[in-house]
Amino acid sequence: MNVKSLCLGSLCLKDFSGYEIKKLFESAFNHFYSASYGSIYPSLSKLLDEGLVTVSIQPGDKHPDKKIFSVTSEGREQFIKELAATPPVEQMRSGFLMLMFFAHLLDTPRLIEILDQIEQQYAEEIDYLDSIKDCEENTPGMRFTVEFGLDSYQHALNFVRQHRGQLIEKHQQGAVK
Amino acid sequence: MNVKSLCLGSLCLKDFSGYEIKKLFESAFNHFYSASYGSIYPSLSKLLDEGLVTVSIQPGDKHPDKKIFSVTSEGREQFIKELAATPPVEQMRSGFLMLMFFAHLLDTPRLIEILDQIEQQYAEEIDYLDSIKDCEENTPGMRFTVEFGLDSYQHALNFVRQHRGQLIEKHQQGAVK
DNA sequence: GCACACATATATCAATTTGATATATGTGTG
DNA sequence: CACACATATATCAAATTGATATATGTGTGC
Numbered sequence: 432m433n434v435k436s437l438c439l440g441s442l443c444l445k446d447f448s449g450y451e452i453k454k455l456f457e458s459a460f461n462h463f464y465s466a467s468y469g470s471i472y473p474s475l476s477k478l479l480d481e482g483l484v485t486v487s488i489q490p491g492d493k494h495p496d497k498k499i500f501s502v503t504s505e506g507r508e509q510f511i512k513e514l515a516a517t518p519p520v521e522q523m524r525s526g527f528l529m530l531m532f533f534a535h536l537l538d539t540p541r542l543i544e545i546l547d548q549i550e551q552q553y554a555e556e557i558d559y560l561d562s563i564k565d566c567e568e569n570t571p572g573m574r575f576t577v578e579f580g581l582d583s584y585q586h587a588l589n590f591v592r593q594h595r596g597q598l599i600e601k602h603q604q605g606a607v608k
Numbered sequence: 609m610n611v612k613s614l615c616l617g618s619l620c621l622k623d624f625s626g627y628e629i630k631k632l633f634e635s636a637f638n639h640f641y642s643a644s645y646g647s648i649y650p651s652l653s654k655l656l657d658e659g660l661v662t663v664s665i666q667p668g669d670k671h672p673d674k675k676i677f678s679v680t681s682e683g684r685e686q687f688i689k690e691l692a693a694t695p696p697v698e699q700m701r702s703g704f705l706m707l708m709f710f711a712h713l714l715d716t717p718r719l720i721e722i723l724d725q726i727e728q729q730y731a732e733e734i735d736y737l738d739s740i741k742d743c744e745e746n747t748p749g750m751r752f753t754v755e756f757g758l759d760s761y762q763h764a765l766n767f768v769r770q771h772r773g774q775l776i777e778k779h780q781q782g783a784v785k
Numbered sequence: 786g787c788a789c790a791c792a793t794a795t796a797t798c799a800a801t802t803t804g805a806t807a808t809a810t811g812t813g814t815g
Numbered sequence: 816c817a818c819a820c821a822t823a824t825a826t827c828a829a830a831t832t833g834a835t836a837t838a839t840g841t842g843t844g845c
Contacts (some may be wrong), residue, residue: 468796503655531749532637534747602748610802650801
């Protein structure tokens, strides 16, 4: 499951421009997938070449022309086939755990800074997911992704809060030795 | 923080070959970072060019020659500087949540298959982390990464188990409409 | 009134990374 | 004796990131 497929899937929800798809990645998809313009725009071009989407140009009176993409029936069919064949693979890239793994090479103020930063990031993500939690147009599956994210972040935040004291203490002891 | 930095960091623990670093990514780093040979070998070459690591060739009597890399003092210094400047950025790529987001486009047997698969994956990851949990040579920071991972996976597994019944029920209702 | 940050909107590019493939051999299982 | 899996290195097309470019509008603070 790559950015091209996710763009196709987004267009199975409703019509979007590339810019709006980027916003979708930053909002509804934020806690489980990310993509940059550098992969979204080429993906949409390829989908167009393959006849899986069509485009209609909306002249922007003050901004550049907006290219609104729509899925074709072959596009929708193709996406449903992909969903049936895609395994639920999880991939995590955590700068936080990486820094913790090498925490013995940090000084204590830096360790505290990292813990503060990650707590703040989790808190922000919780606030955001909380704000979109009760959106009525969501399907049960969509609601599940929000609730799963909320629960995971809340739990991670609690874990860090419960362990930070002990971590800092042990870190200072280690530095003295 | 990229693969090159993680290779350098690994070599700050002890000497490794490229193959052994790959094993490290598949074991200790598995739940927070992944990397393929296609990024590890070029990274080691670059580190060598930059004088941050040295290499000693161990003739493999039956296998290809083994190239054992060691960090230099500049390499260690460089890695510590990077740790001080790297923000704790979290990035998640979850095929599971993506499939759940589009669950309304799946049939019910496929939804059940996905839930079974993710439960099994979480269970396997828990078993693995449990097996390395009490390794004595680990630093407090390293132990933290294992405990954090264990706790997160256990919590995610519970969440899926608690919600699967309701999810499947609602999915069947949605399909009837 | 004007600078500055931020939003709309598209697009490209070098560098990084993936996932597959190639090569060559050893070891354990059925 | 075949087949899967482990050791060990390396490369490559394709995907992706993160930065940069272009052009304009809108709101905020001094």
